[in-house]
Amino acid sequence: MSAIQLLLISAFLFLTLYYFVRLRNRIADVLLLVTLAAGAVLLILFPDWTNVLAQKLGVGRGADLLFYLCIVLFCFVIMKLYSRIRNLEQQLTDIIRKQSIDDAKKGSDLFNGK
């Protein structure tokens, strides 16, 4: 086993452990993460597999295939984060709206029921 393999595998194991602790209550997320990490470790141990897969899919090198997949994953993650931000923004708006309606001021003493 080369140094880089050791480095990458320990990094993935550490990340998996970290997420496992953080996301204990979200089974689906943990399962997805463990699957991805297991796949990553396997491919690190047997780098030739990516080449075989790449050839079958019509991509030259395994590294290129991984690169393309990373781009897709990256875009997916951005979309997920964006939708979460939108939800947060909506919640924030609802809270602020409620507060400002509750705190509404009526301009002056001249108001006379207007």
Place this chain on the structure above:
Amino acid sequence: MQAANVYIIVPAYNEEKVLRSTVLSLLETEHRVVVVDDGSATDLYNCINDLPVHYLKHPINLGQGAALQTGNSYALKQGADYLLHFDADGQHQIASVEALLSPILRNECDVTLGSRFLAGNTTIPTTRKFVLHSARYLHYFFTGILLTDAHNGLRAMNRMAAEKIQLHENRMAHASEFLFLLKKNRLRFKEVPVTIDYTAYSKQKGQSSFNSIRIFFDLLLHKLFE
């Protein structure tokens, strides 16, 4: 006319220079005025605290769409029968208020939208015209409603329409969302000619044409994340 319970909603963001004159002229219409301060840096309340208006403040800036929805929710809670949106920057004319309200008061439609092109307004700057016409077709693409004008802050609605139209787009994409909800709820609407004054102030305060790109993306994402 006085029997009608009309609330004019004025969203304002850092408009301390013109807000007072806008509100003063709106008060002449004898309708109720709701100013929604969208997190301005300086408290706008100081400009208008001697006037009989309702004042609401967002502690942080959320965007015009959010301010309008806050105004709508408040007015509905106060028992408004008719609601009208009016920009604080002084580009709208007071005469437009009755023009927009009268078709709704006559129950010809639920919503009226101001259109500067129907009025045959020739003072619109050329680049502005181009952007507005592009926006019209963009609206058509997203909502299936082709209007004679786009992104005009002036509109009026009755209570039933205001209850159905809940704006979720906090920023400027609310104009498109509004049309989208119009169509979805099958509300009757009508365009009314209005004149827009392109004063130096409103041009400088108003959104730049580049902002339309941002609006486009907001709309796209709105469709994606509905």
